[in-house]
Amino acid sequence: MHHHFLLYKPFGYLSQFIYNLKRNKKLLGELHDFPEGTMAIGRLDEDSEGLLILTTDGWMSEVVRSKKVEKEYYAQVDGLITDDAVKQLENGVEIGFKGKKYTTLPCKAFRLNEVPNLPERGKKIRDERHGPTSWVSITVTEGKFRQVRKMTSAVGFPTLRLVRVRVGKIVLGELQPGQAIEIGSIEV
Numbered sequence: 001m002h003h004h005f006l007l008y009k010p011f012g013y014l015s016q017f018i019y020n021l022k023r024n025k026k027l028l029g030e031l032h033d034f035p036e037g038t039m040a041i042g043r044l045d046e047d048s049e050g051l052l053i054l055t056t057d058g059w060m061s062e063v064v065r066s067k068k069v070e071k072e073y074y075a076q077v078d079g080l081i082t083d084d085a086v087k088q089l090e091n092g093v094e095i096g097f098k099g100k101k102y103t104t105l106p107c108k109a110f111r112l113n114e115v116p117n118l119p120e121r122g123k124k125i126r127d128e129r130h131g132p133t134s135w136v137s138i139t140v141t142e143g144k145f146r147q148v149r150k151m152t153s154a155v156g157f158p159t160l161r162l163v164r165v166r167v168g169k170i171v172l173g174e175l176q177p178g179q180a181i182e183i184g185s186i187e188v
Contacts, residue, residue: 002057003035004186006170009052010177011121015043028054032180041065042167045146049121050164051172053186060186064167065143069188070108072139072166073148074116076125077157081111081134085155089138095150104151108139118163119177125160133160 009015013026017038028040034054041053041064050073055061063069089109094101112135125133134157138148149159165172168188175181 002055002060003038004057004060004183005032005034005038005054005180006175006183007031007052007054007180008119008172008175008177009044009049011049011123012046014046015040015052028052031178034180042071042143044162044164045149048149048162048164049177050162051167051170051175052164053167053170054180055186057186064186064188067105067141069168070139070141070166071143071164072108072137074112074118074163074165075136075138075148075152075159076133076161077136077152078131078133078160079157080132081136081152081155081157083111085157086111086136088155089136089151093151093154095144095147095154097144097147097150102144104144104147105140105142107141108137110137111135112137116163116165121161122177137165139166 017027017029019025019027037056038054041061044052086109092104092106094103152159
């Protein structure tokens with residue numbers, strides 16, 4: 001029988017259980033007593049936070065990571081994002097990936113008119129005196145290395161905070177940073 005979990009990955013943690021390089025890193029196993037063989041489905045980089053699905057079922061990992069499953073992110077960006085920038089995100093933008101230029105697939109994107117109701121991040125973003133910020137929702141079906149961050153930067157609005165809020169039908173909901181809950185099955 002397989003185990004499945006929803007986790008709010010906090011800022012500053014790697015989306016893995018083992019890290020063999022010399023630097024000290026915070027790992028997922030420090031957040032909960034997961035069964036042996038548990039793996040993260042997809043990843044969130046160390047500076048990102050939000051919904052992470054974990055499982056002991058490798059086949060389910062392949063299903064969730066497929067391009068058939070949407071992944072929605074809320075990105076706090078530097079500056080007041082423009083309608084033109086949002087349209088560029090939707091149409092696909094050119095980013096660097098593995099040393100080559102790559103054009104992202106079309107996606108869903110829209111400006112959030114209100115600051116999303118998210119838990120405070122452990123590390124302060126920056127002071128308002130450095131200029132305004134705004135929030136945008138970006139829903140992608142692919143997940144290249146640091147893709148959403150590269151996308152917002154490509155349209156002139158670097159990401160300051162990135163939170164994954166949805167994977168398929170599964171939403172972050174009321175989970176708090178570091179909180180993990182076991183679920184019976186993964187339905188995306």
